[in-house]
Amino acid sequence: MRESRLSRSKAVLVTGAATGIGRAVALDLGTQGLRVYGGVRSDADAEALQDESSASVTALRLDVTDSGQVSAALDRIADGGGLDGLVNNAGIYLGNALELMTDEEIERTFAVNVIGLLRVIRACLPMLRKSAGRIVNISSISGLIALPGVSVYAGSKHAVEAITDSLRVELRDFGIKVISVEPGSIDTEIWRKAGDRDRDRAMANAELRKLYRPLQTLLERVNRNPRGIPAQRVADVVRRALLDKSPDNRYLVGADAKALALTRFIPDGLRDRLIWERLRSR
16 A cells, blocks of 8 residues: 555544544554544543553543633644644434424534534644645535435535535645545444434424324434444545545445445436335335
8 A cells, every 4th residue: 555654653633532433543543653642522431542542542632612622632732743634533413304303403413513623623734734734524425415314414514525625625735635534324322322312302202203204213223223334444444545645535435325425416306206215115
């Protein structure tokens, strides 16, 4: 594999490193000769990550919605010698029919998935300019194809795609590459937690749930049994995005993501009908 200078004891920040994709990425990069800073939200998560990782991984308290924590984390990274790569993984999934979602769920989705991502990128740019580093944004197939029941989540990931496309050109003169990784379904706790929230919400909104029964049934089945690929598959792709000399602008990860991406080339009316028929058949 052709590798960039990132592979020679350089530093990478991974946000949302406590579980799932972020944890897999932080642990994987720690085996590649990189100094890894793993952003987590609690002391318990920091201790757990530190216990499992090699000495090259440092856990940092980093809630991307807290500007004070972002500044403190970046100060510590600067004191350690700077930054060469950023993996924006911190994110949440709160899916359901829009009418069943609360203001807090909508606002938190965008606070973490969009505003938090922008906040961290902006804070990292002075160091990334010096190193001509790389930014890898963990998006989703939902950032390309918006299915029913995930309008809020998909909206946030469409924003990540737009941010990535804009910054890829905006930061080009600084030698900073900006890359999007677009997984499909991943076998992580995010889906099981979503299933628990859906059950609680269904009990509190019985009448509305009746109106959205086909969609609710489909979402519950997906959340109970997502059939997702291991998070390590995404970590393998992130490693390539950071270390390959000439990385792609975007990486689709998983057979379901690649299949769904093809529907972008189907006329809207036909695509909508196919999705609607699938919902009605549940």
